[in-house]
């Protein structure tokens with residue numbers, strides 16, 4: 001494939017150091033870089049920079065939170081630039097329009113999309129650099145371009161070999177060539193297992209996470225919060241907290257009382273003394289049972305919005321020989337990233353600098369802008385490594401809190417959340433209730449499927465925070481806020497939020513009559529993006545119900561899926577792969593049972609099979625023997641990272657399937673730490689058998705697509721073993 | 735003033751005797767490789783060695799360690815030169831070789847638990863690894879690789895013992 005960077009998108013050095021060559025291009029193709037921009041900050045806007053001393057730097061525009069983006073994207077550069085990935089100096093890029101995600105219009109890391117959206121642009125930037133070095137070398141050695149070999153980070157001609165840095169002076173005056181990207185047969189790094197570039201620092205304790213990134217001048221802050229999110233302080237007493245050791249200041253912000261001390265432990269100790277009388281928000285009227293009945297009422301009384309309508313569902317249900325019906329439910333879930341939320345702030349009258357582990361640096365900048373009252377060009381965001389993201393760090397509430405604490409106290413601070421703060425103040429994975437109907441015709445085949453779901457939409461919450469990042473910076477603050485406040489109306493009442501129905505409305509199954517609709521019902525607990533988002537529950541609903549249809553219509557669950565997916569070769573291939581590796585067709589020992597599921601999300605197809613056994617010597621408790629997984633994610637960049645992401649997704653999915661549950665009493669989240677919000681530990685991890693389908697297609701998502709499959713595969717295995725269909729999560733193994 | 739040995743050097747903390755060791759290490763000694771995850775002894779992110787044994791520093795008060803030896807991730811490798819792979823502890827080398835870390839936040843604690851295990855049991859079985867490592871949560875789910883890396887490190891520590899048959903069976907095609 002041949003591709004060109006246009007002149008405006010391509011930056012050459014002249015300004016700052018005068019010794020380097022910088023390459024960038026806009027992923028979205030819409031960046032409008034002025035010369036002033038480039039002269040002032042060309043390095044930060046570039047993806048790739050080569051200096052005369054032969055340092056190759058790559059400005060990583062997506063954030064590393066464990067998913068392997070740093071290694072994957074650096075490998076793309078390394079492949080075309082003919083250097084080893086370890087040779088490249090990886091730096092974090094700043095907030096800039098050039099790094100905006102082409103599909104989201106925001107500089108965010110999410111949707112398992114960093115690799116797919118960077119696949120062509122990054123390789124093009126690197127290939128362009130390589131070809132310009134080749135041309136520069138040809139000029140210098142007075143020979144033809146074809147005579148110059150580029151390999152191992154050097155240009156070679158006859159017996160001379162010189163590093164790239166030696167050609168920078170010539171290269172930067174050359175015109176920009178059209179380049180050809182390597183074909184898969186030419187890959188020497190893409191698709192080969194390699195080491196993770198971030199493994200050494202993360203194994204030596206030298207990696208700097210947000211919690212480690214506070215400048216030395218920062219004091220530590222903690223926040224005393226209302227037990228129900230959204231509550232505000234009516235009145236409060238310090239009870240001597242201000243005189244406790246290390247305490248510098250106590251200030252009130254919109255959602256609590258902040259204690260600032262020399263050490264975080266001192267701040268926490270002093271916070272214990274403070275008593276607050278709270279104004280309780282409306283959500284404090286609700287508990288688990290009233291929340292569930294609210295969903296039931298919403299499903300019964302609201303027609304909702306149509307998300308899919310193939311054929312004639314009413315007629316098909318009327319004509320059916322047999323109609324199967326079922327109701328499914330999932331609870332709210334917390335993200336529980338290993339690193340609690342935190343943010344460091346240095347704020348002056350005209351300058352705000354923050355250090356934050358965030359998945360959305362530009363949204364963080366807007367949060368800081370609004371909280372500080374400064375203009376956007378007075379705010380600098382430093383993105384740090386993140387101790388897990390899983391979607392939680394797309395919300396910037398912790399940035400807003402930190403900046404407000406700095407503003408009200410006049411002190412440089414680092415706000416660190418406790419684990420209790422984290423579990424009880426999340427943007428939760430939505431709870432959802434759905435009802436299915438399926439019709440079986442005279443021949444025993446499934447003729448139609450009808451779905452109606454009720455859940456809170458995520459978009460209103462996102463819209464509120466992100467509006468400022470997509471609106472022009474010159475809009476007055478008040479206007480940005482009023483547009484942002486429209487979120488709930490637009491996405492609550494007017495538009496369908498696609499994430500609420502993803503995995504059902506866009507299902508690959510070929511039913512002749514297929515109807516899906518969604519009722520937006522928000523009990524009032526704030527919700528957010530949780531690893532695999534709507535798929536995390538919709539795959540459980542869909543794949544469990546499809547299994548019910550198979551059993552009710554006396555079809556083999558595997559064969560029925562194959563026939564409903566005949567037009568989807570990638571889904572078919574992953575299904576066949578797990579069935580073959582797990583020997584679905586073979587007779588098993590009498591106590592061994594299997595459940596199968598297949599799902600398409602983030603453009604990736606995954607099939608999963610759970611094999612369980614009934615332990616007669618252990619009160620018939622269910623034991624999970626193994627999980628077999630097959631994935632088609634297109635061309636792999638680093639197959640070992642793909643495998644690691646499948647392992648990771650399976651374990652995340654196991655926590656959801658077996659443990660995850662946030663419960664509400666009088667509006668308060670009842671869980672608080674890892675004793676009552678448990679995560680899978682090493683003793684609960686089954687054997688895993690992971691297969692990656694060989695592919696030359698463009699890469700697709702890997703960080704999320706394994707998560708949704710675990711619950712349905714397990715539920716289907718449990719049904720096979722016990723004849724009992726579990727229609728809510730978490731599943732019981734008893 | 736409470737004095738103890740921190741990574742082989744004497745360290746004196748002028749702090750509340752009940753201040754948890756975790757915050758003494760992070761906020762006073764400025765060693766940030768040891769992480770805060772739960773503050774309640776539930777996750778293992780804060781694991782350090784007390785006289786060679788793995789402990790949770792978030793629930794260990796300063797006054798409990800007076801005069802004793804604390805090792806953190808920064809002090810795990812025998813050499814202070816932590817820049818070349820050859821100076822890393824065998825557990826760290828095995829971690830890098832197996833691409834264990836994902837987000838990496840739990841890994842200091844995992845490595846401290848694993849190295850304490852291997853110090854007393856040079857060739858642990860799967861069962862023994864499970865027991866020693868169950869106090870360390872990894873939200874990213876790196877457990878299969880942690881297990882493999884411990885077996886690998888055991889092999890470097892005791893090259894004659896065959897641990898092959900304990901290895902979990904993870905395949906890829």
Ligand code: FES
Pocket residue numbers: 769770771772773774775776777778779780781790791792793
């Ligand atoms: S922070 Fe100490 S065990 Fe979690």
Ligand code: FES
Pocket residue numbers: 066338387388835836837838839840841871872873874875876
């Ligand atoms: S690597 Fe992320 S929590 Fe373990």
